[in-house]
Amino acid sequence: xxxxxxxxxxxxxxxxxxxxxxxxxxxxxxxxxxxxxxxxxxxxxxxxxxxxxxxxxxxxxxxxxxxxxxxxxxxxxxxxxxxxxxxxxxxxxxxxxxxxxxxxxxxxxxxxxxxxxxxxxxxxxxxxxxxxxxxxxxxxxxxxxxxxxxxxxxxxxxxxxxxxxxxxxxxxxxxxxxxxxxxxxxxxxxxxxxxxxxxxxxxxxxxxxxxxxxxxxxxxxxxxxxxxxxxxxxxxxxxxxxxxxxxxxxxxxxxxxxxxxxxxxxxxxxxxxxxxxxxxxxxxxxxxxxxxxxxxxxxxxxxxxxxxxxxxxxxxxxxxxxxxxxxxxxxxxxxx
Amino acid sequence: xxxxxxxxxxxxxxxxxxxxxxxxxxxxxxxxxxxxxxxxxxxxxxxxxxxxxxxxxxxxxxxxxxxxxxxxxxxxxxxxxxxxxxxxxxxxxxxxxxxxxxxxxxxxxxxxxxxxxxxxxxxxxxxxxxxxxxxxxxxxxxxxxxxxxxxxxxxxxxxxxxxxxxxxxxxxxxxxxxxxxxxxxxxxxxxxxxxxxxxxxxxxxxxxxxxxxxxxxxxxxxxxxxxxxxxxxxxxxxxxxxxxxxxxxxxxxxxxxxxxxxxxxxxxxxxxxxxxxxxxxxxxxxxxxxxxxxxxxxxxxxxxxxxxxxxxxxxxxxxxxxxxxxxxxxxxxxxxxxxxxxxxxxxxxxxxxxxxxxxxxxxxxxxxxxxxxxxxxxxxxxxxxxxxxxxxxxxxxxxxxxxxxxxxxxxxxxxxxxxxxxxxxxxxxxxxxxxxxxxxxxxxxxxxxxxxxxxxxxxxxxxxxxxxxxxxxxxxxxxxxxxxxxxxxxxxxxxxxxxxxxxxxxxxxxxxxxxxxxxxxxxxxxxxxxxxxxxxxxxxxxxxxxxxxxxxxx
Numbered sequence: 034x035x036x037x038x039x040x041x042x043x044x045x046x047x048x049x050x051x052x053x054x055x056x057x058x059x060x061x062x063x064x065x066x067x068x069x070x071x072x073x074x075x076x077x078x079x080x081x082x083x084x085x086x087x088x089x090x091x092x093x094x095x096x097x098x099x100x101x102x103x104x105x106x107x108x109x110x111x112x113x114x115x116x117x118x119x120x121x122x123x124x125x126x127x128x129x130x131x132x133x134x135x136x137x138x139x140x141x142x143x144x145x146x147x148x149x150x151x152x153x154x155x156x157x158x159x160x161x162x163x164x165x166x167x168x169x170x171x172x173x174x175x176x177x178x179x180x181x182x183x184x185x186x187x188x189x190x191x192x193x194x195x196x197x198x199x200x201x202x203x204x205x206x207x208x209x210x211x212x213x214x215x216x217x218x219x220x221x222x223x224x225x226x227x228x229x230x231x232x233x234x235x236x237x238x239x240x241x242x243x244x245x246x247x248x249x250x251x252x253x254x255x256x257x258x259x260x261x262x263x264x265x266x267x268x269x270x271x272x273x274x275x276x277x278x279x280x281x282x283x284x285x286x287x288x289x290x291x292x293x294x295x296x297x298x299x300x301x302x303x304x305x306x307x308x309x310x311x312x313x314x315x316x317x318x319x320x321x322x323x324x325x326x327x328x329x330x331x332x333x334x335x336x337x338x339x340x341x342x343x344x345x346x347x348x349x350x351x352x353x354x355x356x357x358x359x360x361x362x363x364x365x366x367x368x369x
Numbered sequence: 370x371x372x373x374x375x376x377x378x379x380x381x382x383x384x385x386x387x388x389x390x391x392x393x394x395x396x397x398x399x400x401x402x403x404x405x406x407x408x409x410x411x412x413x414x415x416x417x418x419x420x421x422x423x424x425x426x427x428x429x430x431x432x433x434x435x436x437x438x439x440x441x442x443x444x445x446x447x448x449x450x451x452x453x454x455x456x457x458x459x460x461x462x463x464x465x466x467x468x469x470x471x472x473x474x475x476x477x478x479x480x481x482x483x484x485x486x487x488x489x490x491x492x493x494x495x496x497x498x499x500x501x502x503x504x505x506x507x508x509x510x511x512x513x514x515x516x517x518x519x520x521x522x523x524x525x526x527x528x529x530x531x532x533x534x535x536x537x538x539x540x541x542x543x544x545x546x547x548x549x550x551x552x553x554x555x556x557x558x559x560x561x562x563x564x565x566x567x568x569x570x571x572x573x574x575x576x577x578x579x580x581x582x583x584x585x586x587x588x589x590x591x592x593x594x595x596x597x598x599x600x601x602x603x604x605x606x607x608x609x610x611x612x613x614x615x616x617x618x619x620x621x622x623x624x625x626x627x628x629x630x631x632x633x634x635x636x637x638x639x640x641x642x643x644x645x646x647x648x649x650x651x652x653x654x655x656x657x658x659x660x661x662x663x664x665x666x667x668x669x670x671x672x673x674x675x676x677x678x679x680x681x682x683x684x685x686x687x688x689x690x691x692x693x694x695x696x697x698x699x700x701x702x703x704x705x706x707x708x709x710x711x712x713x714x715x716x717x718x719x720x721x722x723x724x725x726x727x728x729x730x731x732x733x734x735x736x737x738x739x740x741x742x743x744x745x746x747x748x749x750x751x752x753x754x755x756x757x758x759x760x761x762x763x764x765x766x767x768x769x770x771x772x773x774x775x776x777x778x779x780x781x782x783x784x785x786x787x788x789x790x791x792x793x794x795x796x797x798x799x800x801x802x803x804x805x806x807x808x809x810x811x812x813x814x815x816x817x818x819x820x821x822x823x824x825x826x827x828x829x830x831x832x833x834x835x836x837x838x839x840x841x842x843x844x845x846x847x848x849x850x851x852x853x854x855x856x857x858x859x860x861x862x863x864x865x866x867x868x869x870x871x872x873x874x875x876x877x878x879x880x881x882x883x884x885x886x887x888x889x890x891x892x893x894x895x896x897x898x899x900x901x902x903x904x905x906x907x908x909x910x911x912x913x914x915x916x917x918x919x920x921x922x923x
Contacts, residue, residue: 064801067579071427074818075513076803077838087506088579104578111578117603118419119583128603192639199639205411205607205627214604317631319606327632330764332799335578 037360045349052345053105056338057098066090066332067114101338111335116327122335125324126343131214132202132320135232136313137305139240141298144247149294152255153287159260167252174249179308183242183315190238200317203232239316243308247301254297258290265289302351306344408624410902410918413637413649417606417630420587421598423556424497425507425574429911432556433650434608434628437915438480439559439592442471442490443550447906447914450673450725450823452551456485456560456593457538466545466863467528473536477617479562480597487532492563494530494540496572503574507581510557510821514548545863551822556912565591595621595916606630612916621916622904641665641899647920648898648905654712654771657895664900669714672891673723673909675828676769676817678780679886683842685812687752694884695736696746697813700787702738703889706779711892712771718888720876721829725909727865728825728872733880743787756790758812760805765798768894768911769817777815780889806840816840820910825872826860833885834860841885848883 068084069076085091089100104111110122117125155164191199203209203216209228212219217236220229262268263286271281309322317323321340328336418431423439426432444455457471477485497511499519505512517524526549528541542549552558561571569586576582589598595616599609608628612621629646631637637649638656642663652660657667680697682688703717716724719733747753761777770776781791794811796802806814820827826834834856836844843849852875859871879885896913898905904917 064796065799065804069801069803070799072509073427073803074816075427075509076807077835078807079838080509080512081807084506087503087576089576090579101578109577112576112580112582114580115416117417119581119587120603121577121582132604187636187639192642195643199643199645200631200633200636201605201629203605204645205605205609205629206409209605211602211604216604314633315636317606317633317636319604319630323632330799335580 034360038357041353041356045353048349049342049346053102053338053342054098056341057101058094060334060337061094061097063332067334070115070332110339113328113333113336115331115333116324116336122339125336126321126339128214129319129321129324132216132318133306133309133313133322135215135217136236136239136243136318136320137302137309139236140243140305140308141247141301143240143244144251144301145298147244148248148251149255149291152252152294153259153290155252156256156259156263168256171249171252174245175253177245178311179242179246180311180315182245183239183312186238186242187315197238198235202235202319203228204235207231235318239312239318242315243305243312246304246308247298250297250301250304251294255290255294258293259286262286262290299351299355303348306347408920409627410623410625410648410915410920411627411629411646412915413631413640413646414608414628415630415632415634415637415650418601418608418628420583421590421601422561422571422583422587423559423590424511424561425504425581425583425587426557427509429650432912434610435559435590435592436556436594436912437596437610437626438590438594438598439556439561440594441553441555441559442473443553445554445822445908445910445912447917448908449671450820450909452554452823455554456490457553460550462863464863466549466861467542469540469542469550470533471538471540471550473538474617475536477593478615479565479593480591480613481562481565483562483564483591485560485593486535487538489563490538490560491530491532492566493560494527496561496563496566497558498525498527500572501574503576503581504572507574508557510555514552514555514558545861547824547826547860547862547868548822551824554822560593562591593617595619595914596626599625619916622919623915626915641897644899646899647902648896650896650911651766651768651894652897653766654895657712657897660897665897666900666902666905667895667897668905668907669712669893669895670907670911671723671725671909672714672716672893673725673911674769674817674819674891674894675718675721675723676776676815676889676892677718677721677886678889679806679811679814679816679840681809681812681814681840681842683809683845684758685755687750687755688812689846690750690752691882691884692746692750693752693755694887696743696750696752696787697784697789698736698743698884698887699739699746700743700789701736701780701783701887701889703735704738706776707890710772710776710779711890712895714893716891718890720880721832721886721888722825722876723820723828723891723909726820726823726825726828727869728859728876730873730876732873733877736880740783740787747787747789754788754790756792757784758792758794758810759784760794760796760802760811760814762798762802762815763795764800765802767817768819769890769892770815771892773815780815809840809842814840822910825869825876826856829872829875829879830856830860833879843883843885846883846885852879852883852885 068081072080113120113122113125151167155167158164190197207228209225210223212222216232217229220232268285271285309320310325313320313322314326324336325340414430416430418434419426419428421435423435440455442457444453446453457473459472460469462469473487479485500508505518515526526542528543531539533539566586570584571586573584574581595613596610597613599611601608610626612624631640640646641649661667680688680694687693707715707717717735719735720730722729761773784791796805805811833839833843833852836849836853855875859868859875862868862871894911901921903919906917
């Protein structure tokens with residue numbers, strides 16, 4: 034088992050190195066970049082040359098890449114040029130991470146707590162008007178792009194009816210103590226209830242927007258899975274044995290139907306990150322997604338590199354855990 | 370049984386949502402600048418500031434914040450571009466215009482309690498002059514106006530500073546220039562506390578990867594202005610400043626000044642409409658009337674910019690012929706463009722600078738729209754049916770060109786109407802457009818300039834004063850050197866009236882004899898504030914100071 038894990042970790046490191054190289058070369062092959070972003074209309078050739086020389090952009094690409102790797106190994110990923118100029122790119126990632134986690138967690142909570150019960154409920158009423166309605170609703174949920182949902186929610190709930198805040202993480206007038214960077218948690222820990230509540234309200238609309246696709250997916254998987262399970266032989270057997278409806282539904286149907294649902298929830302983590310880019314942009318919510326969008330727009334290479342590599346690392350690590358879990362369950366995997 | 374429990378949980382979620390929204394509503398009714406009087410002015414910023422040491426800053430979002438905390442020796446009259454006393458009450462020069470004596474205010478202290486005096490002034494100049502390698506690149510404005518740093522004193526305009534008395538500082542420069550002392554109104558050249566700069570290692574800037582890492586000081590700078598630095602809450606993207614209780618001038622009207630970073634323009638508008646910010650900059654001209662209908666005030670600044678169609682004769686030799694360039698000028702229906710594409714208050718340009726700048730030639734008349742004349746000139750030049758590689762930038766909106774694509778389309782239609790074939794080129798602003806313009810890849814392109822301070826040289830000197838380094842390709846033109854020399858010598862004239870006349874003459878030559886590019890228009894950029902906000906004085910330099918602003922009648 035240990036050997037298996039070591040092998041997978043080495044593979045993972047290799048994937049990240051290759052990715053970093055591709056990313057580095059690709060970004061620098063695009064037109065424009067740091068110099069134009071910093072100098073704007075003032076970009077005379079000599080000023081441009083001075084800035085390029087100061088930032089080492091005049092050196093061959095492989096030299097630049099080797100320097101990048103050398104610094105990265107020492108934990109330095111370069112200073113941001115646009116998103117938070119001067120701040121170390123990795124610090125920006127760490128600083129923005131809590132916002133995105135807070136948002137994604139709430140979105141996932143909404144998606145799961147509505148998707149599973151509704152899916153189960155719809156399956157039990159298969160073919161009814163309500164079931165068809167729920168299925169259509171979930172189809173729409175999957176089909177409509179996140180930014181559009183986000184835009185509509187913002188327009189109605191924040192702008193037209195002014196029920197919830199338009200954007201941001203917390204009202205500027207609130208003097209909140211920062212402990213963990215998770216605003217709601219910070220408010221609870223420091224007993225600044227106003228701050229916690231305000232941060233929660235700021236989370237609501239983006240979280241609902243971000244939840245639509247995971248909700249629709251979870252709903253459909255749950256519904257399909259419950260339907261399958263209801264028809265399964267072991268359920269019929271249980272019924273024949275005269276077990277109570279409660280036991281059949283709870284222990285047999287729901288528990289078994291949950292397996293694919295749980296797998297799906299794991300896979301949805303990636304979709305949440307992608308959705309966060311759009312949702313955070315619409316709600317000016319300062320998380321990783323917004324930083325990613327900004328760094329792309331402003332050609333903030335250091336930040337862009339860190340964020341993409343971090344996203345890839347998270348993905349690879351999640352996969353590693355999944356593989357390890359499979360290997361534990363099914364020993365045949367280890368020998369492959 | 371199970372159904373009722375499920376129903377109950379749905380009801381709980383619903384109730385929670387209701388509570389949430391109703392509380393949100395009550396929260397928004399009070400405080401935050403929308404209710405009955407507020408001691409906070411909240412402004413929506415489009416981007417995060419670079420940091421807070423103006424010396425190393427280059428962008429408007431940073432300057433907007435630092436401007437409230439720092440002051441220069443010279444200031445700008447609110448609402449105009451005129452130079453007025455700020456930390457210096459008087460300034461005089463020797464006859465050669467190379468030695469400038471500044472009489473300082475004697476009642477000023479920095480936010481950290483340190484006295485402001487001639488020694489502090491010289492400490493500031495020496496600090497700006499003596500930058501390390503990274504600092505020399507980052508201190509862009511000093512490099513731009515002063516030409517060099519302590520490692521290369523020969524190319525530096527600045528030569529030295531001496532405290533002649535406690536409140537009298539003498540600054541020596543290498544040659545007379547129209548830019549000095551006007552350039553001291555630049556935000557980057559503001560006065561900062563020498564003690565704070567020393568303890569915070571203000572000059573400790575370094576390159577880190579592809580960017581700069583700034584010293585501790587840049588995150589907590591110390592000036593003399595009406596507001597002091599409060600806090601930069603990076604996680605929440607807000608910057609708060611507090612009123613300076615010991616300010617030498619009139620105290621700021623609000624106790625707190627908050628900047629909220631909201632990158633998306635439509636979100637800024639919605640935040641204003643929801644009352645959670647009190648204003649934001651550069652509302653899209655398309656939104657102006659809608660915003661005013663909502664009770665907000667759109668504050669229109671006097672235009673202090675120039676939008677032009679740049680020409681590059683190096684890329685297209687046909688453009689070397691004055692007749693061809695004149696033909697292009699006659700072909701453009703600029704009046705129509707200004708009426709239909711640009712915001713209210715925009716004007717057709719008669720030269721490469723706005724009318725408020727000294728040296729503007731009011732005798733010049735705009736080239737009229739005359740397509741027949743254009744066709745005839747093209748014919749005379751043997752350039753009928755010529756092809757022009759003409760470019761515009763995407764993903765950008767500048768004060769002088771709110772919507773580049775629309776403007777481009779209008780101009781292109783004009784050019785095609787006189788038989789010119791337009792080869793449309795485009796690139797995103799940071800994604801190659803500026804690079805391509807500088808590299809001379811386009812025959813013609815759209816670009817512009819917003820003045821840094823009130824000086825003719827800051828406009829036409831920037832465009833044509835440096836023969837080797839301009840986007841207009843004047844190097845290949847027979848008159849290019851003459852023009853650059855004329856500009857340099859006009860810039861060195863000490864007598865103001867004489868200098869203005871010299872620049873007026875040059876402006877006439879530029880428009881009649883050279884026409885290196887086609888000036889199009891001057892557009893007024895606007896900022897918008899909510900119904901409760903009073904006291905905003907729109908600045909042509911987009912350099913508003915917010916200490917005069919009150920919210921909700923307070």
